[in-house]
Amino acid sequence: MKNLLSVVFAALILISCGSDQEINDTKIFLNFSHNVDGNPVSMDGLSHTNLAGENYNVLTLKYLISDIKLISNEKDHEKIIKDVHFVDLSDPSTMVIESDIIENGSYTLQFRFGLDATTNVTNSFVNEIFHTSMSWPEMMGGGYHYMKLEGSYTNDSTFYNTHTGPTMGMDHSFLCSFDVPININNSINNLEYAIEMNINNWYGPEIVNLEPAIMMNIPTQMNLMMNGMMGVFNLQGLLD
Amino acid sequence: MNRGIIILSIVLLFFSCKKDLIIVEGCTDPSASNWNATALYDDGSCLYDTTIPFQTTPYNIITPFGFPDMIIPEDNPLTVEGVQLGEKLFNDPILSADNTLSCSGCHIKANSFSENNQYSTGIDNIEGFRNASALINLGWNTSFNWDGSVKNLEEQAFEPVINPIEMHDTWVNVESKINSDTIYKNLFKKAFNIDYIDSSYIVKAIAQFERTIISVDSKYDKWMRQELQLSSSELNGFAIFNSEKGDCFHCHGTEMFMDNDFHNNGLDANNFADLGLANITNNADDIAKFKTPTLRNIEFTAPYMHDGRFTTLEEVIEYYNSGGNYSQTVDPLMKKIGVGLQLTNAEKQDLINFLKALSDYNFINN
Missing domain, CATH: 1.10.760.10 (Cytochrome c-like domain)
Structure with missing residues (x-):
């Protein structure tokens, strides 16, 4: 009996010590920011110029990212941060994602721009705030827009609508991974990162012109996807 | 001959008076313990068994295909009693200062609860400056009025009653009128279990009814x-x-x-x-x-x-x-x-x- 008590007592101490090493309260905050070649996004005038030499401004920017997760550098586990997130430049409440507590380890951040084909189904997000503003008509493939980027070009009263999405059911979403290591250990609390979008990079290196209607233009959708994969997004660590 | 006419008049008057005398007053509410099935006019005498716990009948909304879940405030769930009361209020000019204009006066069912005049005319014959909106599928709206001035239907219902170019009443006056009406007293008792009807319950009932105005059968x-x-x-x-x-x-x-x-x-x-x-x-x-x-x-x-x-x-x-x-x-x-x-x-x-x-x-x- 005395031996049994000793074993139980030792086991309790062991479990207690192990627990202390793993528990932390570290969260990750992902802040969304947007620029045009490093300059603030302008709604006035036509102060931005794309690779095709077209001048423009930005009046609307809404987009979806999905499957936002941390992948451990040992590749042995993943931590899903959020399934789908809607960013609206006009709504500050959409500009940050707060994770749950992340266990210690070294991670890489990954997300998908848009929704993949299995997720992007008409009416599958009816209760989400983006349902009405981002829906993509069934007769053009159904589901939801990935992005609505709109503004003036050429003159104030001519508008471009760079709308990306699943044209005729094609999956133009893409993965974004970042080499920035995210190290979480007991000595730190929360970590903040900025997910930066350089809007001008949507329009090059594959030349994409500003046009009023591209939802059914598959080559343009493909070019936007390739430009997106080549470096529209960037991840920056932010100091406390 | 004159005497005959006088006698005939007296006889007619007698019968006329007698007819008035046989009108039965009493409690007209079938749910009351002293319901009088022969009563034609409610005299406010209804009595209720207070030992029976307050209970309402849930009103279930079937979400139409492709619609989100309806936005229903936690403090105003839909009940059959509340919806019926709300419909009565919606159609009752009692909400206007001169008792001539109801909600349905400007929101006409045949027009999908809008109206075909460019602007609506209030009780003082003053025209508004916006077209009356259609009132369908409102339970899925996140704001109301053309300018989005209110965020829920309860809040919206407060406004036309006191708007000087619409019903031009006061809520104090409306509450007084409603509380003087035995039928409304009973209906509010059944819908909300309240003895004094304040404006917050009036707008709750109207909002409940409005949430049931659903049109998806085109x-x-x-x-x-x-x-x-x-x-x-x-x-x-x-x-x-x-x-x-x-x-x-x-x-x-x-x-x-x-x-x-x-x-x-x-x-x-x-x-x-x-x-x-x-x-x-x-x-x-x-x-x-x-x-x-x-x-x-x-x-x-x-x-x-x-x-x-x-x-x-x-x-x-x-x-x-x-x-x-x-x-x-x-x-x-x-x-x-x-x-x-x-x-x-x-x-x-x-x-x-x-x-x-x-x-x-x-x-x-x-």
């Missing part, structure tokens, strides 16, 4: 349910509507045919008579932005736009076909200001035919 809906086929013209209109050719869907998309958002669709270049959303937000970026109306039942809700400036759907389509006017807050979805959609006459007619396929005749007739 020809389009039947087509979606594969119960019938749209005509080739309607199908072509559907294709124009849902492509960037007509580009209606960006604001009037989903099964709700609205986006719960605000847009400046270029109606005016400048000198705006109505600042719309900017009146509420005091933000210059919101000038001339108005809430997107649903296009369901659009055939019944003429005239069109926030100020009812267009009397026919043809005028509306022609407006978009010509591209509208530029102003600083005009929506980029308007794309080609002054140029427009450039639809052919046949395409315009197809689009109108599709819009008319959104008409729910069962809704307005039953």
Whole structure:
């Protein structure tokens, strides 16, 4: 009996010590920011110029990212941060994602721009705030827009609508991974990162012109996807 | 002869008086313990068994295909009793100062609960300055009124009663009138278990009724349910509507045919008579932005736009076909200001035919 008590007592101490090493309260905050070649996004005038030499401004920017997760550098586990997130430049409440507590380890951040084909189904997000503003008509493939980027070009009263999405059911979403290591250990609390979008990079290196209607233009959708994969997004660590 | 006439008059008077005397007054509420089935007029004598716990009957909303869950405040769940009471209030001119104008006076069922006058006229014969909105599928709206001035139906119902160009009453007076009415006293007791009726319960009941005004049985809906086929013209209109050719869907998309958002669709270049959303937000970026109306039942809700400036759907389509006017807050979805959609006459007619396929005749007739 005395031996049994000793074993139980030792086991309790062991479990207690192990627990202390793993528990932390570290969260990750992902802040969304947007620029045009490093300059603030302008709604006035036509102060931005794309690779095709077209001048423009930005009046609307809404987009979806999905499957936002941390992948451990040992590749042995993943931590899903959020399934789908809607960013609206006009709504500050959409500009940050707060994770749950992340266990210690070294991670890489990954997300998908848009929704993949299995997720992007008409009416599958009816209760989400983006349902009405981002829906993509069934007769053009159904589901939801990935992005609505709109503004003036050429003159104030001519508008471009760079709308990306699943044209005729094609999956133009893409993965974004970042080499920035995210190290979480007991000595730190929360970590903040900025997910930066350089809007001008949507329009090059594959030349994409500003046009009023591209939802059914598959080559343009493909070019936007390739430009997106080549470096529209960037991840920056932010100091406390 | 004169004597005979006098005698006849006395006899008639006698019978007339006797008839008055046989009118039975008493409790007319079947749920009361002293209900008098022969009573024609309620004399306020109803008694209720207070040992029975307060209980209401849940009113279940069936979410239509492609609609989100309805937005129902936790403190105002739908009940059969509340909805019936709300309908009675909606149709009762008791809410107006001179007891002549009800909610249904300006929100007429045949017009999908809008009205076909450009502006509504209040009890003082003063016209408003916006067109009465259609009141359908409101439970899925996240804001109300053309300028989005209120965020829920309860809050909205407070406003017309005291608006000087509408019902021009006071809530103190309305409460007094309602509390003096034994039928309302009983109905509120059954719906909310209250003895004194204050305005918050009046608007709760109206909001409950309004949430049940659901219209999703148009020809389009039947087509979606594969119960019938749209005509080739309607199908072509559907294709124009849902492509960037007509580009209606960006604001009037989903099964709700609205986006719960605000847009400046270029109606005016400048000198705006109505600042719309900017009146509420005091933000210059919101000038001339108005809430997107649903296009369901659009055939019944003429005239069109926030100020009812267009009397026919043809005028509306022609407006978009010509591209509208530029102003600083005009929506980029308007794309080609002054140029427009450039639809052919046949395409315009197809689009109108599709819009008319959104008409729910069962809704307005039953």
